[in-house]
Amino acid sequence: MQVTNQTIVLKNCGTIDPGELGTYLDTDGFKALAKARDHMSPESVIEEIKASGLKGRGGAGFSCGLKWELAYQNPGEEKFLICNADESEVGTFKDRYILEKDPYSVIEGMAIAAYAIGAKTAYLYLRAEYAYIMETLSQALEQVASRKLITDLEFRIQLGAGAYICGEESALMNSLEGRRGDARLKPPFPVDKGLWDEPTIINNVETLVNVPAIILKGAQWFNQIGTEQSKGTKVFSVSGDVQKPGVYELPMGTPLSALLEMAGASDIKAVQVGGASGRIVPWTELDMPLSFESILGSGAVVVFNRTRDIIDLNLQNIRFLAEESCGQCTPCREGLEVMLEIFTRLGNMEGQSEDIQVLEDLSEVMTTSSICGLGQAAPIPIVDSMQHFRSEYDDRISKSALIRKTSMIR
């Protein structure tokens, strides 16, 4: 499902044949790479991407052009370009959609990025759960190679093996190096010391697909769309209590309520935006714009109607995060286990009065001292839901106390 009023990323999805390179070439395919490689220096490619205001679409939202510039400038024996196709954030499926229906845009975006930073090897890290897309990707690469559209770049597809944390850039690099997918402390950042300690760029699939369009149509065209801090469009993955789940591409800054209406959401209690540790927006604040300066993350939008139990939803997300934690650092590993224990008890009507304070204290510790975003962001939906739905927590705890009292009397 797509919205056609402004499609940049999803432009070819459903209109070209992903198995036939010719159909991509018919829609200006690989003209951007030719323009960049034959008529622009790496520095001017980087300037164009910087001027466009393109920011990362995986969830972190860092300036793409600035990242490329740093990797380009930094000294190194060799440079690496990695396309992060380990999309594992709960409620996110936009990259799956793009990879299946328009692999060529991804390949072209990767090639332009590699040219800009001076990389001779480009990796695409594909999550194991998307192994069914491997054939589409390999065949697309074969066709590109046989037409000699890219000759000075070695492409490697690495299949993951089932680990959410490998979508985090530093864990991804460890996985590519044949290690456990542990996260690394940052700094140093990948642009300084990345894969094998060399300057490395990791870009999300959606980020890279924006690149050919920006090179062809120009930065000025791109930065007219969106808001002050969030240029261009965003592809949203909508699921949960909606009539029309699917991908939606809209200009940055579109109000959440507009997206929810398109997706056929009604009787809304809350919406979680950005994944398992995404913000929880209560039904009273749905006019919030979707942008980096407001609320965004990976663009996963999961809708909860009035029948949903907020505590149960938090339990499901915490269970996910506790399982997927790489386990290196105490705040995340132990903190999530404690949170899981608390939410499990709350779910079983065994809440204790001190549970709220423990959750608040843990939230602060995990946010400030976890090594990576998994632990740092895990408390976000808990903090949000305690702020907007505090009565549900209080209610659960008092009911739990009543049940204990009642069973003691018997």
Place this chain on the structure above:
Amino acid sequence: MTNAIGPDTETTDRKRENLLALLNDVQRKNGYLSKEELEAVSQSVGLPLSEVYSVSSFYSFLTKKPMGKHVIRVCQSLPCYMKNSQMIVETISAHLGVSPGQTSADGLFSVELVNCIGACDEAPAMLVDNKLHGHLTPEEIVRVLDSYK
């Protein structure tokens, strides 16, 4: 030294870069990683067995125990949970007599509960080997399972 935390096990020698691909290959061919295969892999990349064991234990798609001929992975994450992923578990249990973490007596199917497989728009969903099955109903699940017999 590329690991910020943990013992300095080796230099930035890249001999281990194929490790995950090798382990994936063995898992794909044999349905699990036996001790013998792990030893062979550790010889091939020039790393201690303990190190190879450590890497293999990190990833949920790599198993030490034999899996069934077909691996069913049922998504248990929030969007599928909201669309009654429990129904999938119950239907499979009723039809095959297999619960998550188990393999059928005939060795045909293993069932695992997994985290978000990126099919939230088709919830509730499952993977059978490399094939995605979404919009599942009890009838559809039975039809899919029978197609493998």
